[in-house]
Amino acid sequence: MKKMLLAAMIVAPVISNAAELAYISNEKDDSISVINVDTLKVQETFGVGERPRGILMNKDRTRLYICASDSDTVQVYDLATHKIIKNLPSGEDPEQFALHPDDRQLYIANENDAVVTIVDTETNEVLSQIDVGVEPEGMAVSPDGAIAIATSETTNMLHWIDTKSHQLVDNTLVDQRPRHVEFTKDGRYVWASSEIGGTVSVVDVATRQIAHKLNFKIRGVHSDRIQPVGIKLSSDGRYAYVALGPANHIAVVNAQTFEVEDYILVGRRVWHMDLNADESLLLTTNGISGDVSVIDTQKRRAIKTIKVGRYPWGIRILKTES
Amino acid sequence: MFSTEERFLDEMGGISLIPPFPIDKVALKVGEVITIKNILTAMIASLALISGNVSAELQVDFLYLSEIRDQGPVLSNILPPPADQGIRGAELAVNDSNTTGRFLKHSYSLTEKSSQDAGQLIDAASEAYKSGNRFFLVDGSSALLTQLAETLPEDALLFNASNPDDQLRTQECHASVFHTSPSRAMLTDALAQWIKARKLKKVLLIRGEADADIKYTDAFKRAAKRFGLKLVDELVWNFDTDLRRAAQRELPLFTQTDEYDLVVVADEAGDFGEYVPFNTWYPRPVAGTQGLTPVAWHRVVEQWGAAQLQSRFEQLAGRWMNSVDYAAWLAVRAVSESVTRTTTNDSLILRDYLLSDTYQLAAFKGRKLTFRGWNHQLRQPIPIVHPRALVSLSPQEGFLHPVNELDTLGFDRPESRCALDKN
Numbered sequence: 001m002k003k004m005l006l007a008a009m010i011v012a013p014v015i016s017n018a019a020e021l022a023y024i025s026n027e028k029d030d031s032i033s034v035i036n037v038d039t040l041k042v043q044e045t046f047g048v049g050e051r052p053r054g055i056l057m058n059k060d061r062t063r064l065y066i067c068a069s070d071s072d073t074v075q076v077y078d079l080a081t082h083k084i085i086k087n088l089p090s091g092e093d094p095e096q097f098a099l100h101p102d103d104r105q106l107y108i109a110n111e112n113d114a115v116v117t118i119v120d121t122e123t124n125e126v127l128s129q130i131d132v133g134v135e136p137e138g139m140a141v142s143p144d145g146a147i148a149i150a151t152s153e154t155t156n157m158l159h160w161i162d163t164k165s166h167q168l169v170d171n172t173l174v175d176q177r178p179r180h181v182e183f184t185k186d187g188r189y190v191w192a193s194s195e196i197g198g199t200v201s202v203v204d205v206a207t208r209q210i211a212h213k214l215n216f217k218i219r220g221v222h223s224d225r226i227q228p229v230g231i232k233l234s235s236d237g238r239y240a241y242v243a244l245g246p247a248n249h250i251a252v253v254n255a256q257t258f259e260v261e262d263y264i265l266v267g268r269r270v271w272h273m274d275l276n277a278d279e280s281l282l283l284t285t286n287g288i289s290g291d292v293s294v295i296d297t298q299k300r301r302a303i304k305t306i307k308v309g310r311y312p313w314g315i316r317i318l319k320t321e322s
Numbered sequence: 323m324f325s326t327e328e329r330f331l332d333e334m335g336g337i338s339l340i341p342p343f344p345i346d347k348v349a350l351k352v353g354e355v356i357t358i359k360n361i362l363t364a365m366i367a368s369l370a371l372i373s374g375n376v377s378a379e380l381q382v383d384f385l386y387l388s389e390i391r392d393q394g395p396v397l398s399n400i401l402p403p404p405a406d407q408g409i410r411g412a413e414l415a416v417n418d419s420n421t422t423g424r425f426l427k428h429s430y431s432l433t434e435k436s437s438q439d440a441g442q443l444i445d446a447a448s449e450a451y452k453s454g455n456r457f458f459l460v461d462g463s464s465a466l467l468t469q470l471a472e473t474l475p476e477d478a479l480l481f482n483a484s485n486p487d488d489q490l491r492t493q494e495c496h497a498s499v500f501h502t503s504p505s506r507a508m509l510t511d512a513l514a515q516w517i518k519a520r521k522l523k524k525v526l527l528i529r530g531e532a533d534a535d536i537k538y539t540d541a542f543k544r545a546a547k548r549f550g551l552k553l554v555d556e557l558v559w560n561f562d563t564d565l566r567r568a569a570q571r572e573l574p575l576f577t578q579t580d581e582y583d584l585v586v587v588a589d590e591a592g593d594f595g596e597y598v599p600f601n602t603w604y605p606r607p608v609a610g611t612q613g614l615t616p617v618a619w620h621r622v623v624e625q626w627g628a629a630q631l632q633s634r635f636e637q638l639a640g641r642w643m644n645s646v647d648y649a650a651w652l653a654v655r656a657v658s659e660s661v662t663r664t665t666t667n668d669s670l671i672l673r674d675y676l677l678s679d680t681y682q683l684a685a686f687k688g689r690k691l692t693f694r695g696w697n698h699q700l701r702q703p704i705p706i707v708h709p710r711a712l713v714s715l716s717p718q719e720g721f722l723h724p725v726n727e728l729d730t731l732g733f734d735r736p737e738s739r740c741a742l743d744k745n
Contacts (some may be wrong), residue, residue: 072674114421139741152422154418175682177627196689
């Protein structure tokens with residue numbers, strides 16, 4: 001307890017003084033760009049391992065985890081000292097990952113090996129490796145920590161993993177090339193995008209069956225170019241934002257009625273997104289144009305484009321306490 | 323929940339050679355009417371089965387038939403094509419399918435038969451059919467493909483994994499034959515669109531004397547006409563100099579014609595074509611069968627998730643994946659994807675599913691692939707590559723089509739006499 005308090009005291013000043021920062025992984029520059037969300041300018045760029053893609057933060061926002069796909073490792077970056085403090089054994093070609101609510105167990109999808117690796121981020125131990133389908137990519141852990149889901153791009157399934165027994169318990173077939181999964185805050189549904197299928201499946205966690213399937217249609221864009229990848233759910237449960245890849249648009253979906261309300265034009269080949277603390281801004285990574293679009297979620301349009309490194313892919317915003 | 327044993331049913335790594343499942347137990351009778359309703363029923367059943375975790379065991383067996391053809395001597399024999407091309411692609415797809423299949427208790431196997439004698443291959447196919455095999459991958463001549471289609475019963479599905487002959491897509495079509503290999507017309511249309519998109523107009527065409535070269539030339543001339551390119555001349559290379567020594571002297575003189583923007587070579591065997599780039603009279607780019615080439619697949623394709631497929635293939639085969647490997651990979655994936663969705667190994671239901679509107683295949687080319695109903699050609703984007711990089715991907719932007727832009731490549735419905743979907 002004493003230790004935790006001490007840790008909180010050290011961390012607290014850093015958070016309260018800092019502005020909101022967005023961390024963006026640049027897949028082909030082997031670097032992370034840091035955008036100051038108040039000024040909307042890149043304030044720092046630092047080098048990491050090869051082909052960084054998935055990134056995420058721990059609970060107390062002291063660490064940034066980075067999937068360095070071609071270095072076959074997950075790097076741990078200390079947000080206070082601005083240093084890579086260790087490389088975790090991740091299995092081959094880590095692409096996306098998810099942190100268990102216990103803030104320790106990291107679930108990593110190893111795209112080349114058709115396995116999910118579970119790593120203890122404290123002891124650096126590999127706890128388990130679970131066989132899943134071909135090219136696992138999307139990874140999520142349910143809010144209660146009971147279930148982890150990996151999507152396999154070539155097998156076209158969601159693989160349900162029991163986080164206690166580390167066993168595969170079920171598989172749900174979805175449309176072609178599922179790339180990303182996201183649990184709703186209440187843990188009742190999981191949203192899964194199918195890039196080539198062009199759809200998003202909303203899967204009921206209780207039955208593990210598809211409850212709703214979303215289709216997208218943008219005037220003047222061929223349906224084959226509508227390729228959903230990233231999904232971001234607003235914390236009030238009202239909206240889902242879906243990045244549509246080479247269609248260069250973000251779909252704004254009413255998360256209650258499952259209707260698409262709007263399409264927002266962004267940069268080319270949009271991959272992933274994150275919301276700022278008050279969710280007034282949505283930042284998107286645009287792979288081909290090499291920039292980040294800043295969307296005003298009220299006005300539902302892009303208000304600024306920020307140049308970052310080559311092929312920006314993952315994005316996480318370090319939120320200040322509100 | 324799966325037991326460990328079930329999940330690792332096919333963990334042997336390589337190809338399993340489980341004897342074929344007795345076909346009378348699982349298949350509908352030949353001739354039974356297959357309707358969309360059957361497919362839907364099967365699909366609904368599949369959904370129930372997967373989420374309920376109770377699925378019937380299915381065995382799907384592929385026979386790979388490889389006709390060894392004498393290419394004749396070629397001058398530029400420095401980099402011969404790999405001896406195991408095609409089969410390795412099929413092998414990878416069988417491994418991939420077994421990884422998927424173990425969640426569903428579906429199991430895939432592959433056997434190979436190669437021969438110089440078409441008769442032996444047909445006998446092997448008939449034998450395999452008798453023991454229940456319904457899925458055949460063919461790397462061979464048009465004559466072999468036609469003979470197989472005429473010999474085997476209609477529920478034997480044949481996948482053409484290497485033959486680009488246009489006549490197989492325009493005249494000699496068979497209900498049981500599917501083409502995962504692009505036609506010559508698709509390749510040359512892809513190139514012609516790129517030439518047009520780069521605003522190059524005047525083309526010098528050089529061809530060899532082989533049959534295949536004449537076919538490639540015809541395909542390119544058709545493409546040139548479709549997309550409005552001007553041919554300044556058509557030359558036939560029939561010299562017998564050893565170009566490894568004399569290319570610099572011979573080729574500039576040979577290509578001394580009216581001025582051109584680009585040279586297109588038709589030399590499929592690679593007899594003289596490798597020596598054309600950098601040796602033309604006018605210093606112009608060279609494309610076609612050498613130089614800048616339209617292909618089904620190449621190592622330099624790494625967008626659209628292809629990097630993972632490439633590295634899986636290299637791990638398996640110890641070499642780069644080429645167009646024939648890719649077409650064979652596609653054929654197996656096309657079938658196994660249908661088996662996953664319909665949860666049947668009945669080839670007639672699968673044939674109908676392959677041709678249905680719901681069918682789609684993800685194949686690392688940036689969009690879903692489907693089969694053309696009229697000639698069973700797989701629609702696919704065509705990468706345009708030089709030996710070290712991807713230059714472009716056709717169809718080019720702006721080449722529009724009322725139904726599907728991919729149908730700007732190859733023979734569109736009105737251009738083909740096949741009309742397999744009108745029967």
